[in-house]
Amino acid sequence: MDFSAFFNNIVQIFQLLTTSSSSALLSIFGFGLLLLAGVLAYWASRSTPDQFSPVMRAALFISLVAGILFSAAGPGIALLDAAQKTVTKMNVEQAITNLQKNAEVKYVVRLVSYDPNQEPGLAIDRLTNLGPPDQLYSFVASYDELVGYKVVDALDKVGQSHRDVKRVSAIIFPLHTPLYPANARGLLQVVQEVESRKTIQTQLTRKLLDGTSALSEREKEDLAAFDMSSYRVENFKDKYQDYCQLAREFNCSKDKDYSARAYVGTLYKDWHPLGFSQNNPAGDRCALPVATYCGFTDWEKAKAELQGGFGSRAFLIRNLEIKNIPGRIMVDFDNPATQIIPDIGTR
Numbered sequence: 001m002d003f004s005a006f007f008n009n010i011v012q013i014f015q016l017l018t019t020s021s022s023s024a025l026l027s028i029f030g031f032g033l034l035l036l037a038g039v040l041a042y043w044a045s046r047s048t049p050d051q052f053s054p055v056m057r058a059a060l061f062i063s064l065v066a067g068i069l070f071s072a073a074g075p076g077i078a079l080l081d082a083a084q085k086t087v088t089k090m091n092v093e094q095a096i097t098n099l100q101k102n103a104e105v106k107y108v109v110r111l112v113s114y115d116p117n118q119e120p121g122l123a124i125d126r127l128t129n130l131g132p133p134d135q136l137y138s139f140v141a142s143y144d145e146l147v148g149y150k151v152v153d154a155l156d157k158v159g160q161s162h163r164d165v166k167r168v169s170a171i172i173f174p175l176h177t178p179l180y181p182a183n184a185r186g187l188l189q190v191v192q193e194v195e196s197r198k199t200i201q202t203q204l205t206r207k208l209l210d211g212t213s214a215l216s217e218r219e220k221e222d223l224a225a226f227d228m229s230s231y232r233v234e235n236f237k238d239k240y241q242d243y244c245q246l247a248r249e250f251n252c253s254k255d256k257d258y259s260a261r262a263y264v265g266t267l268y269k270d271w272h273p274l275g276f277s278q279n280n281p282a283g284d285r286c287a288l289p290v291a292t293y294c295g296f297t298d299w300e301k302a303k304a305e306l307q308g309g310f311g312s313r314a315f316l317i318r319n320l321e322i323k324n325i326p327g328r329i330m331v332d333f334d335n336p337a338t339q340i341i342p343d344i345g346t347r
Contacts, residue, residue: 037064089148092310093303098145099276099313100299102181102231107143108315111151112169113160113336124169124332127322131265135319136197137190139182139265141277143172143341145312151336157311159270159277168333170341173325181231182314183275184240184247184294187267188215189223190316191250194260204259208250219243233274233296244273244294252286264316271314274302279311 040060044052097103110130114122121127131138139158146154151168180186188209194200195210209215215223219239222230229235236243250258251267269284270277273294285293296302322328331342 033063033066034068090145092307095145095312096303096306096310098142099274100232100234100303102228104228105142105144105175105179105313105315107172107174108140108179108317109143109146109341110138110140110171111155111158111160112171113155113165113167114169115164115166117166122169123167124171124330127169127171129319129321130171130317131319133319134262135265136194136263137180137265137316138319140179140315140317141312142315147341149341151333151341154341155336156279157277158314159268159279159281159311165336168336170331170333171322171325171328172331172342173328176326177318177320178226180316181275182271182316183231183233184243184273185223185236186231186275186316187247187250187264187273188243189226190264191258191260192223194263200263203262206257206259208246208258208260214246216242231275234299237296240296241294244296245290247273248286248290248293270311274306275314276306277311277314278309281309 037060040056040063044056044060112122112127116123129135129138130140141158146157149157151170152165155165155168180190192209195204195207197204204210219242222236222239233240250261251271269286270279270281272278272285274296322330329342
């Protein structure tokens with residue numbers, strides 16, 4: 001018999017019991033009844049049949065049976081609670097399939113990593129907006145694609161380096177406002193919306209799309225569609241190369257500082273024009289030639305190439321004021337290496 005495994009199992013059961021007040025109470029009550037049954041059994045063994053009355057016999061039977069039932073119910077409930085709280089992490093294959101289909105997103109999460117000594121304003125109780133207040137659009141990720149992962153791993157999946165990260169602020173909320181999948185097409189839609197805003201025209205000294213000939217009439221018509229299927233790459237595959245090259249120009253151009261950049265969440269080296277963040281990218285995609293940067297033929301080939309570096313889908317959303325987001329959940333992770341993204345029952 002492996003006594004160390006047996007002892008570990010006992011320890012795990014005890015830990016489960018202590019995490020659930022109801023299971024702990026049931027177990028304590030059950031053990032109390034078993035103790036009473038033991039006392040009555042000892043009394044019966046020391047007494048003659050006449051001395052141990054039928055009432056005492058009934059009490060012995062009831063306390064023994066009830067003690068066994070309550071003692072078993074405690075660990076049973078604890079195990080059931082643990083099973084219900086176990087979160088299945090979404091695998092890479094499913095996440096890429098969601099990207100291909102532009103699967104519906106119900107909850108999103110914004111992760112903000114920071115050092116409280118250097119950036120105290122990023123603490124969860126001091127954040128006012130999803131992103132910096134001067135942004136119009138900020139990046140978020142699908143909550144379902146990150147739930148169950150360690151925070152440090154979730155940071156990797158959304159393209160944020162976790163080196164020297166001390167704390168992480170997380171805002172999780174249900175969608176009540178438009179969400180733009182951050183592929184090349186969705187990015188251009190956001191850039192187009194920003195560049196057409198009348199209130200900031202004086203700040204928009206260099207534009208990519210508005211008032212230029214960058215887009216054809218067919219492409220302008222296509223970018224006017226916002227239904228879910230319109231973001232599936234297969235449905236704008238004939239325009240993908242043009243969209244991707246424009247997105248690359250917006251993201252990577254060194255000699256043209258497009259004004260809309262200041263109003264859209266920063267595109268780091270992890271961003272892929274198919275609409276996702278890369279996990280620990282080897283280098284800056286902007287250093288790649290256009291043909292490689294925008295290379296896409298079909299999803300079967302893309303899936304094989306993306307397996308090792310796929311992080312999570314990326315989305316752009318209006319830079320909402322946090323106080324105005326209904327159903328929001330604010331979480332402060334003070335130990336990114338060990339804490340787990342909480343399951344809030346959305347799956």
